[in-house]
Amino acid sequence: SERQGQPPRDSPAPPPVPPGPSACRGPPVGGGFSRPAFLQLTSEELQRADDHAGRAVQSPRESRRRLPWSTGYAEVINAGKSQHNEDQACCEVVVVDRRCSPRCNPDLCFHYWGLFDGHAGSGAAVMASKLLHLHICDQLRDLVDILQDSSPPPLCLPSDSRALPAERNRAPLAQADAELRNDALPRFHLEKAVSHESLVIGAIENAFKRMDEQIERERTTRLVAGGCCALAVVYLLGKVYVANAGDSRAIIIRNGEIIPMSREFTPETERQRLQFLGFLRPELLGNEFTHLEFPRRIQHKELGKKMLYRDQNMNGWAYKRIEEDDLKFPLIYGEGKKARVMATIGVTRGLGDHDLKVYNSNIHIKPFLSCVPEVRVYDLTQYEHCPDDVLVLGTDGLWDVTNDREVADMVTEVLMSYEPNDPCRYTKAAYELVVRSRGALKERGWRLANDKLGSGDDISVFVIPLGGPGNYT
Amino acid sequence: SERQGQPPRDSPAPPPVPPGPSACRGPPVGGGFSRPAFLQLTSEELQRADDHAGRAVQSPRESRRRLPWSTGYAEVINAGKSQHNEDQACCEVVVVDRRCSPRCNPDLCFHYWGLFDGHAGSGAAVMASKLLHLHICDQLRDLVDILQDSSPPPLCLPSDSRALPAERNRAPLAQADAELRNDALPRFHLEKAVSHESLVIGAIENAFKRMDEQIERERTTRLVAGGCCALAVVYLLGKVYVANAGDSRAIIIRNGEIIPMSREFTPETERQRLQFLGFLRPELLGNEFTHLEFPRRIQHKELGKKMLYRDQNMNGWAYKRIEEDDLKFPLIYGEGKKARVMATIGVTRGLGDHDLKVYNSNIHIKPFLSCVPEVRVYDLTQYEHCPDDVLVLGTDGLWDVTNDREVADMVTEVLMSYEPNDPCRYTKAAYELVVRSRGALKERGWRLANDKLGSGDDISVFVIPLGGPGNYT
Numbered sequence: 001s002e003r004q005g006q007p008p009r010d011s012p013a014p015p016p017v018p019p020g021p022s023a024c025r026g027p028p029v030g031g032g033f034s035r036p037a038f039l040q041l042t043s044e045e046l047q048r049a050d051d052h053a054g055r056a057v058q059s060p061r062e063s064r065r066r067l068p069w070s071t072g073y074a075e076v077i078n079a080g081k082s083q084h085n086e087d088q089a090c091c092e093v094v095v096v097d098r099r100c101s102p103r104c105n106p107d108l109c110f111h112y113w114g115l116f117d118g119h120a121g122s123g124a125a126v127m128a129s130k131l132l133h134l135h136i137c138d139q140l141r142d143l144v145d146i147l148q149d150s151s152p153p154p155l156c157l158p159s160d161s162r163a164l165p166a167e168r169n170r171a172p173l174a175q176a177d178a179e180l181r182n183d184a185l186p187r188f189h190l191e192k193a194v195s196h197e198s199l200v201i202g203a204i205e206n207a208f209k210r211m212d213e214q215i216e217r218e219r220t221t222r223l224v225a226g227g228c229c230a231l232a233v234v235y236l237l238g239k240v241y242v243a244n245a246g247d248s249r250a251i252i253i254r255n256g257e258i259i260p261m262s263r264e265f266t267p268e269t270e271r272q273r274l275q276f277l278g279f280l281r282p283e284l285l286g287n288e289f290t291h292l293e294f295p296r297r298i299q300h301k302e303l304g305k306k307m308l309y310r311d312q313n314m315n316g317w318a319y320k321r322i323e324e325d326d327l328k329f330p331l332i333y334g335e336g337k338k339a340r341v342m343a344t345i346g347v348t349r350g351l352g353d354h355d356l357k358v359y360n361s362n363i364h365i366k367p368f369l370s371c372v373p374e375v376r377v378y379d380l381t382q383y384e385h386c387p388d389d390v391l392v393l394g395t396d397g398l399w400d401v402t403n404d405r406e407v408a409d410m411v412t413e414v415l416m417s418y419e420p421n422d423p424c425r426y427t428k429a430a431y432e433l434v435v436r437s438r439g440a441l442k443e444r445g446w447r448l449a450n451d452k453l454g455s456g457d458d459i460s461v462f463v464i465p466l467g468g469p470g471n472y473t
Numbered sequence: 474s475e476r477q478g479q480p481p482r483d484s485p486a487p488p489p490v491p492p493g494p495s496a497c498r499g500p501p502v503g504g505g506f507s508r509p510a511f512l513q514l515t516s517e518e519l520q521r522a523d524d525h526a527g528r529a530v531q532s533p534r535e536s537r538r539r540l541p542w543s544t545g546y547a548e549v550i551n552a553g554k555s556q557h558n559e560d561q562a563c564c565e566v567v568v569v570d571r572r573c574s575p576r577c578n579p580d581l582c583f584h585y586w587g588l589f590d591g592h593a594g595s596g597a598a599v600m601a602s603k604l605l606h607l608h609i610c611d612q613l614r615d616l617v618d619i620l621q622d623s624s625p626p627p628l629c630l631p632s633d634s635r636a637l638p639a640e641r642n643r644a645p646l647a648q649a650d651a652e653l654r655n656d657a658l659p660r661f662h663l664e665k666a667v668s669h670e671s672l673v674i675g676a677i678e679n680a681f682k683r684m685d686e687q688i689e690r691e692r693t694t695r696l697v698a699g700g701c702c703a704l705a706v707v708y709l710l711g712k713v714y715v716a717n718a719g720d721s722r723a724i725i726i727r728n729g730e731i732i733p734m735s736r737e738f739t740p741e742t743e744r745q746r747l748q749f750l751g752f753l754r755p756e757l758l759g760n761e762f763t764h765l766e767f768p769r770r771i772q773h774k775e776l777g778k779k780m781l782y783r784d785q786n787m788n789g790w791a792y793k794r795i796e797e798d799d800l801k802f803p804l805i806y807g808e809g810k811k812a813r814v815m816a817t818i819g820v821t822r823g824l825g826d827h828d829l830k831v832y833n834s835n836i837h838i839k840p841f842l843s844c845v846p847e848v849r850v851y852d853l854t855q856y857e858h859c860p861d862d863v864l865v866l867g868t869d870g871l872w873d874v875t876n877d878r879e880v881a882d883m884v885t886e887v888l889m890s891y892e893p894n895d896p897c898r899y900t901k902a903a904y905e906l907v908v909r910s911r912g913a914l915k916e917r918g919w920r921l922a923n924d925k926l927g928s929g930d931d932i933s934v935f936v937i938p939l940g941g942p943g944n945y946t
Contacts, residue, residue, distance in 0.1 A: 155780065158779075159779065191768055192768035192808055201790075202789030205787050205789055209786075273749075298629075307628065310675065313682075315675075315678070316673065316674025318675035372787070
């Protein structure tokens with residue numbers, strides 16, 4: 001069973017928590033440096049993991065307990081851009097303990113993988129890596145019986161939410177009674193059908209919000225610095241939910257084909273949302289920025305000339321006569337990896353960043369950032385997966401230098417060089433992805449096999465098998 | 474040449490217009506009933522086109538002048554839901570006369586097709602069908618030389634925008650001189666590359682905005698009632714630009730395959746944009762509506778219970794405790810064709826509707842509607858098209874009862890029954906699409922061949938050939 005692989009660090013089920021908004025306390029989170037618990041690093045190994053010069057790739061030891069599903073993992077620290085590795089990771093099996101006592105269905109349990117790419121400090125990434133799955137657990141608590149009931153979710157629950165789902169499954173008589181009472185309510189013609197799947201999506205979305213709120217509340221007491229991108233995968237009742245807030249990426253490699261499971265949220269991909277907000281709430285721009293986009297800075301002496309621009313409604317470009325207000329700095333500026341919101345941050349979704357301000361100003365950036373992930377769903381039961389079919393999660397350190405096709409080819413190459421039932425093959429694949437994206441240290445810095453510049457960023461990779469012998473039950 | 478097919482009604486080039494925001498006057502637009510000019514209906518035929526009982530399908534007569542590219546067209550009036558056919562259409566070849574005098578490039582000319590599906594009166598649809606292409610022409614005027622120059626568009630133009638593009642093409646000496654003067658400007662490292670294509674997209678987007686502003690300005694003097702969806706196609710310099718604002722649809726059928734060229738803008742597809750606006754500007758909800766979505770109306774006695782909801786950030790659903798504020802009517806409500814913004818309108822993009830209010834209230838709906846189209850581009854030169862490859866445009870009357878695949882199969886079936894070089898085959902195809910979507914009048918109303926309910930709505934269809942002998946030069 002999945003619990004043999006790697007039991008959650010603290011207990012298979014999260015500890016009982018008091019109700020209310022701060023339900024997810026979880027284990028204590030220090031402000032200090034840490035690596036994922038499942039690596040089980042000794043303090044000496046922890047020191048070595050912090051070596052920016054050697055950049056040794058870290059993977060779970062074969063001699064120690066395996067991750068659930070024989071998940072592969074590898075990571076490497078950056079080439080010096082920050083003191084510590086600001087990526088964090090988590091892999092857990094979580095049992096959801098229902099809030100109500102009558103147990104009419106089996107326990108609900110989900111598998112969980114998380115990647116957190118920190119910036120401006122590792123505090124938010126560390127905290128999220130230790131707590132986000134507990135928030136997801138908390139959001140699922142009300143749904144334990146509803147999700148395991150074949151009938152559509154009830155649109156409305158009694159104020160004591162414990163009662164209804166349990167009743168519905170108890171005994172035919174009790175159920176008939178409940179239906180009778182239901183009939184006393186007038187029927188509405190317009191009722192929207194809501195799927196079980198969309199309840200899980202809603203639970204994950206709200207878990208991200210609660211996590212962000214907790215970081216905000218505890219950022220001063222727990223010394224949580226900075227922010228982080230978050231990529232979380234939940235496997236629940238046959239379906240894989242991939243939730244992404246930031247610029248990490250998830251792809252499924254199935255029979256050699258690539259199925260994208262996420263998209264990146266950057267100033268370029270979210271331009272129109274940000275410009276719309278700046279347009280509707282100009283006070284957030286602090287008289288320093290304009291919500292219009294221009295292809296370059298405008299000089300004062302260019303007033304009156306015509307410049308290309310686009311506003312929150314446009315995808316194309318047009319010329320406009322330059323006015324005084326256009327001399328402000330554009331809210332979105334720069335291209336590709338250099339694109340920034342308010343000249344400051346290059347990702348537009350994630351957790352934390354509550355104190356982030358424009359340099360030398362009092363303008364907050366958080367209102368423009370979203371903590372809500374996009375959740376994509378993949379039904380694992382709709383396809384018979386072979387041992388080479390995997391879900392790859394990587395922080396942007398991987399994807400900056402290695403595209404989807406190259407990742408898929410590398411993974412397939414490594415997997416084919418090991419026996420299909422060798423549980424180490426997924427960690428070997430993750431290891432190779434990190435090594436090849438980091439490159440080798442040459443005279444002119446870290447270089448890939450093709451002599452292009454390797455990634456100087458932190459790199460973290462999960463390779464999660466979707467099929468194969470006895471991986472999940 | 475394309476002009477032989479069907480010269481624009483008034484003149485090949487739009488009449489000279491005074492500069493400024495109301496440049497596009499065009500021909501006079503009455504408040505009365507009208508059908509597309511290219512149908513060349515006599516007043517007697519015009520009467521017959523208005524017959525809700527017989528619902529005769531109208532097409533351009535073979536004996537009269539053909540539309541450019543041998544475009545096929547057909548339309549039918551609704552089964553009684555409004556007094557007149559509120560769909561309108563336009564097909565034109567437009568010559569763009571540059572604002573500047575020196576002519577260094579050939580004239581720029583574009584082909585144009587427009588479908589306008591009116592609601593709450595036909596005024597906006599009639600006006601847009603007569604003027605939108607002139608606004609597009611107006612927006613392209615500054616770009617005549619830029620678009621025909623192989624170098625990237627200049628990011629900045631001198632205040633007298635006539636000078637630069639002309640100069641750049643004049644003589645080597647003048648060009649060198651211009652570059653020298655250019656060098657006097659400091660170089661910027663961060664310059665965004667802007668394509669010619671995106672200038673055309675920007676021109677079309679802004680043309681829709683100007684059209685909407687003109688409807689607003691002249692709605693009282695010209696008696697322009699209601700609003701309309703707008704689907705416009707521009708063929709310019711080898712590329713087809715499909716601009717859609719509303720719930721009409723465009724598909725390309727190529728070698729039997731379907732390529733979607735638009736998407737519909739409805740309360741469901743634009744839910745998050747509308748909820749975001751309602752959340753940021755609650756005063757627009759007039760204390761009557763809530764920006765939250767619920768799957769059904771909530772009753773006062775349900776206060777304190779938990780109800781499924783989603784907010785502007787969510788795609789999934791979750792339970793929330795019902796508070797007083799949740800008893801307000803949801804901003805977005807209903808499903809599929811019945812989904813409405815503020816219980817009033819089922820499309821969220823289009824032109825007009827400036828006076829639209831929630832029934833029996835003073836709450837304006839226009840702030841939630843967008844007049845900006847989504848523009849998709851199809852490069853006609855990238856593929857060798859055969860005479861059966863077509864672009865089909867249809868108002869929702871077509872797509873409500875006939876899906877993409879059925880449309881593609883019907884078109885292919887009709888085209889194959891005529892000679893490939895028969896110029897009438899595209900009108901035959903459009904005719905069949907309209908006839909089969911309308912159905913036949915049976916005892917239980919208009920019925921399709923499969924006995925399902927036919928479309929009781931206005932239906933208008935263009936079938937535009939993308940290849941074939943001598944269709945375009």
